[in-house]
Amino acid sequence: MEVAQLLLSGVSYRELVKAVGTAILFEQLLSRGKGAIQNSTFQAQVKTTGGFLLLYAFARSWLRLVSHYVPEPYLDEFFHIPQAQTYCEGRYLEWDDKITTPPGLYFLSVAFHKLWMMQCTVYSLRYLNITATLSIALIATRCHALVTARISGRGNGHSSASFHTGLNIALFPVIFFFSALYYTDVVSTLVVLLAYENHLLRVGPQRPDFLNGIWTVVLGVAALCMRQTNVFWVVVYMGGLEAAHAVRLLSPPPVEPPKGPLSFAEHIRFYVWRDSVGDMHDPQLNAAWPEDWLFCLISIGIAAVCNPFKVLRQVWPHITVLGLFVGFVAWNGGVVLGDKSNHVATIHLAQMLYIWPFFAFFSAPLLLPSVVPFLLAPFRILVSTSQPKTGEKPLVVQMINKFYYMPYILGTIALSLAIVKFNTIIHPFTLADNRHYMFYIFRYTILRSIKVRYLLVAGYTLSRWFVWNTLAGTPSVDFPTVSGEAKEKPAKNNANKTSSVSPGPPTSTALFWLLATTLSLMTAPLVEPRYFILPWVFWRLLVPSWSPAADIQSVLPNSKWAGKLKIDPRLALETIWFLAINAGTIYMFLFRPFYWKSSDGELLDDGKVQRFMW
Template sequence: MAGSMSRQWELLIYCAFVSVVCWIANIVNSKVPIPYMDEIFHVGQAQRYCDGDYSTWDPKITTPPGLYFSSKPMSLLTACSLDVLRATNIIFTLANVYTMHQIRQHLQHDSVITSLVIVLLPVNFFFTFLYYTDPGCIFCLLLMYLFFLKGQHYLAALSGFAGIFFRQTSVVWVFFVACLTLSKHVERVIKLPIPTSDKFKTLLIDALRDCFGYGVVGVLFLVFLKLNDGITLGDRDAHKAVIHLAQIGNFLLFALLFGAPYILSLSNFIRFLDFATKYPIHILVTSLVMYGLFENFIYVHPYMLADNRHYTFYIWRRFLSRESIRQVMVVVYIYVAFCLYNCVRHMGRVWITFFVLCTMITIVPQQLFEFRYFVWPLLVLRLHFRQKKHQLVAEALAYIALNCITFYIFLFSPFVWRHDPGHIQRFMW
C-alpha cells in the first residue's frame, strides 16, 4: 500500500514537472519567436530534412544529422516550425528523466525526485527549450548506460551508435562502457579455478560475445574518420583539435559550481584536510605540475573573446584571464578532484580510471571553453553520488534559483550590439 502511494506521488510530481516544462516552453517560444544563436543553422537544416532534402548541408554545422532525423516524424503530423522543432528536445528531456530514474533504481533504490533534480542542472535544462543537439545526445548515452548496466550490450552499442549521430564525441563513451564490460569479464575469469589457458579461452569467448557490438561501432567510426578526413563536419577552422589541458581545470570549476552541495560537504572538507596534513609534499608537487601543464597548454578561442553573450566570456575576462587567480585555482581544482573521487570511490578504481580517461579524451581536444562540453561527464558522476536528503534539497533549491535567474536574463534582458543594431542579442550559457 505504501509503495503504491509512493508511486502515485511520484507520478503527480512528474506530471507537475511536465506542466512546468510546457509553461516555460510557451514563454520561450513567445519571447524568442525566431531561431537564436546556433538554432539558425540547426533549424534551417532540420526543415530541409522535413521537406525531404537530404543533399543540402550547411557548412557551418559541425555535428552529424541525428537531431534532424529525430525531428523528421514531426513532418508527418505538422509543419516543422520552430516551436515544433524545439518540442523535439522537450520530448528528449522528459525521456531523460525516466531513463535517469531507471539508472538510479539500478544503482541504488531512489525516487523520481532525484532524477528530476539532476535534469534541472542549469546548463542542461536551459537547452531543453532551444533546438540544440544536447538533450538528444544525452538521451542516447543514458540509454546506452542503462542497457550496459542491465547486461544488454547489443542494445547498449546500438544506443551509443545513435548518440554518435548527435555528437561525434559519443564514441568515447561507447569505448567507456566497452572497457567496463571487458574489465568485468577479466575480474570474473581471474577468479575461476581453472587453468590459465582455459581462462584465456573463456575470456576471449565472453569478450567477443558482449563487446562485439561496441567493436562494430568503433570500426564504423574509424571508417567515418577515414571518409570524412577528420572528426569535424562543416566549419573545421573554428573547431580544430588541440591539447587544451586547462580544460581539466575548467571542468573541475564546472563541477564545483553545480555540485557544491556534495563537494563542499563537511565530511569531504575534513577528509581533504586530513589528506593534506599527511601528504603536504604530494599536494605541493601536484599543484606545481598542474599549474605548469595548464599554463603551457591553454587556449583562448576567438569566439570566447568576441562573443559577450555567453557567461564563460565573463568568467574568463574577469577571473581566469588573470594569472594570479589561475595560480590560486590550482589548489581549488585539487580539492574538487579529491572530493569527486570521494563521491564515487564506491564505484571502484577501474570505473574511476576509465571515467577520468574518457572525460579527458572528450574535453581536452576542445579549444573553446564552453560549459556544454562538461554536462555529460558531470551527469555521469552525479548519477553515482550517494546523497543525503539535505544535499538533494540544497541542490534542488540552487538549481531552481539559477534556472530562474538565467531564464529571466535570457528572456527579459535582451540587448543589441552597436555594430549590429538590427538584431536582438541575449545572454545564455
Template sequence: MSWKIMAFSAYKSFTIVFILVVCLFVTISKIIFDEVYKESRIVIDEAFHIPQGLEYCRLNFKFWDPKITTLPGLYIISAVILSPFNACSDYWLKFISFTATFVNYILLFAILQVNNRHDKWKNLFLATNLSLLPPLLFFGNLYYTDTVSITFILLMILLFKIEYIILASVIALFSVIMRQTNIIWVAMLFAHLCLVELYTAVTKKKQVDLSFSDIKLLMQQLQQRKLDVKKVPKSIWCNILSFLAVCLSFVVFIITNKGIVVGDKSAHVMTFHFVQILYFLLFCLIFTWPYFISSVLPFLYLVQQRKVFSLLIISFMGVVVLLNTEVHPYLLADNRHYTFYIWNRFYQNDVFRYLIIPAYYFGGYCFFRCRMLENNLKAVYNY
C-alpha cells in the same frame, strides 16, 4: 500478510508521488519553455540548426549548412517525428528538445533504479536534482543537439546495464550520429564490456563492477594464457564485436572526413587542452556545492597536514594553466554565449587564472573523496 499489505501500500504511495513529481516537472518546464519561445525565436546557434532542421523535416536531405559541425542525427530525428504530422516549424523543432528533457528525467531514474533498487525515494530525488542542472535545463528549451544527444547516451547506458548489449550498440551508433564526441561514452562502455566479459570467461564469475584488484588478476591470468578463446561463448563475442563495430566505424569516419567535425573545420581543430579538466572540476563545485560543504573541513585538514603535497598539486595546476590555456577565437568574438562574459569579466585577467587554482584543488579533492565514499558504501551494503 501484513508485511505484504504494507509493501504494496508503500509501492502504491511511491507510484502516486512519482507520477505527481513527473507531471509537476513537465508542467513547470512547459511554462518556462513557452516563455523562452516568446522571448526569442532564435537563440545562439539555432540560427544554423533551425533552418537545417526545417529542410530535413520537409524531406530536403540535399541541403546542408557548411557551418554546422555535427552529424545530421538531430535533423533526421526531427524529420522522423515531425514530418508525418506536417509539423515543420521552429516551435515543434524546439519541442523535440523539450520532450527529450523529461525523457531524460525518466531514463535517469531508471538507471539509478538499476544501480540501487532498494532506495527508490533517493533515486527519485537524485533524478530530479540531475534534471534540474541549469545548463541542461536551459538547452532543453533550444533546438540544439545537447538534450537529444544525452537521451541517446542515457538510453545506451540503461540498455547496457540491463544487458541488452547489441541493442545498446545500435543506440550507441545513433548517439554518435547525433554528436561525434559521444564516442567517448561508447568507448568507455566498450572497455568496460571487454573487461567484464573477459573476467567472466577467465574466472567463471559474474561481476559487473570491477575493482583494480580484479583487473590486475585478469591481466595476470591473460598473461598466463588462461583464456581459451574457443571456450568463450559466442554471445560474448557478439556483444564485444557489436561495440567494436561502432568504434571502428568512427575511426573510418575520422580518416575519411580528415577530422572530427563535418563543417567549419578551420575553427574547430582538435587540440590537447588539459585546463578543461580544471574547468570541469570548478563546474562541479559550483553546481553541486551543497553536496561538497561537508568536504570543507577535511580539505583544510588535508592542506594543513600535507603542505608539501598540496603545494606540489597547486604548482602543477599552475604550470598547466600557464602552458596550456587555450583561447578559442569564438570565445573572444561571440557575445551570444555566456562563456564570453565569464572569460571577459574574469579569465581575461591573468591574476584571476592563478587565484582560482585553489578552487580547482578543492574541486578535485571533493570529486575523489565522494568517489571513495561511494565505493565504501557499495562495499558495506553490497549493492
C-alpha cells in the same frame, strides 16, 4: 502581468499527450529495460507522476516564454532549424556546411513530426527538446536504480532517491536551459543515457545474447549520429566497463598469498598469475589509494590480454561502433562536419582543471559531507593526534604511513601549475562573444593576470578533492585526500556500525569515467559548459546516497534527529539550487537583452537583440 498571463494560460491536452506519450515511447521501445524498475509502491508511483508533471509544467512554461519573447531562431538555431525543416520537406541531400554535428537530431525531428502529424515550425522543433527532457528524467531514474543495485548488491526496485536523482538530472541548468531551444545537447544526452541503460542491463550475471549485441551497436551508432564526441562514452567508458565485467565473470577461486621470504620477482609472478586468471584488483573507490588505481588498470590489462576471447565476446559491439566511427572519420577527412576551420582538435589539458570548479558550483549541495569535515579538519587533527581512540591510528600517522602521499599531492599541484603556464588556450570565440557566461568567467578570472591564473590552482585542487571524495562516498572525511582513509579493514567490533554513506563505485568505474572525461574534453580548444554535460551526468549517477543519521549519532548521541533523518537531504537542496540557477538564467535570457554597438553608438549585427546564455 504579461509573463503571468503566459504562465497561467491553460495547458494544452494535446501538447501534454505529445510530450508524455513520446517520452514513454522512448522508454518502452528504445530502452528495452525489462525489469529495470520493479516493485514500486502506489505512493512511489504517485510521487513519480506528480514530479514528472511538475517538471513538464516548468519546462512548458519556459518554452512558452521563449516562444513569446524569442519567436525567431536564435544563435545556433539559425543553422539547426532551417536544416531540420529541409529534412521535414524530404530534401535529405541538402546540407548547411556551417553545421559541425551529424544529422541525427534532424532525422529524429522528422520522425517526431510524422508521428504526431505536425508541421516543422520553430515552436514544434523546440518542443521536441521538452519531450527529450522528460525522457531524460525517466531514463536517468532507471539508470540510477540499476547503478545502485550493481554497487550495493541489493535489488533494482524503484526508489524515491532514484526518481529524485533523475528529476534533478533533468533540471541540471545546462540541460534544462536548452530544453526550450533547438540545440543538439538535450537529445544527445538522452540517446547516450539510453545506451548506458542498455549497458547496465548487459553487465549482469549472464552474458548478453547476440541480438542484444546488435541493439548495442544500433544505440552506439545513434549516439554518434547526435554528436561525434559521444564515441568516448559509448566506446571508451561503456566498453571499458564491460571489459572489466568480463574479467570479473572469470571468478577464480581464492588463493592464499605465498608465505615466507620471497624475492621481488616471485611476488611479481604470483600477482601477475592471479591477474591473468581474473583475480582483478578493484577495491571500492573509498578504500583505494593512488597505487590501487595503477594496480587496477594493470590487472584489467593483464586479464584482458590473457583472456582475449572472453573479453571480445562481451565488448565486440563497442569495437564494432569504434570501427564504424573510424570509417566515418576516414570518409569525412576528419571528425568535424562542415566548418572545420574553427573546430580544430588540439591538446587542451586545462579543460581538466576547469571541470572541477564547474562540478563544485553546480553540485555544491552534494559536496557538503566532504566540505564540512574539511573546515573542521584542523580541530580534528589536533584531537586525533593528542587523544587517539583505542586501536585507531591518528590521521597524521596514517598520512605518514603513505610515505609518497605528500609528494603525490605536491606533484598534482605542480602539474596543474605547469598546465596553467604552458597549456592555457583562449579560443577566439571565448573572447569575441559576450553573449555567453564563459566570456565573463574568463574575463574576471583567467584574463585578469598571470597571478590570478596561478592562484586559481588552489580552487582547482580543492574542487577536485571534494568532487572525488563525493564520488567515493567516504564518510566523515578528516581531510580532503584521495579517499584512502578507509584502506584498513574495520575492526570486528565496528563491523556492524551503520555507515552514513552508501558504497561508492569500484575503482575501475571511476577510472574509466575519468578517462572518458579526459578524452572528450582535452581535444576541445573551446571551453563550453555544454561540453561538461555528459561528464557531470555520469558522475551524478555514480554519486552514492548519504544519510545524516549516523553522522548526527556520532556527534550528538542523544539527539532526537539521529533516527529521523534517514533520507538524503542533499537531493532537496540540489533541487532548490537548480531551480534558483534556472530562474536566474531564464530571467537574464528573457528580460535582460542588449545590443551590440560600435564605439560611435551605431547598432551592429543588423540591430538584432542579443541575449545571455550558457
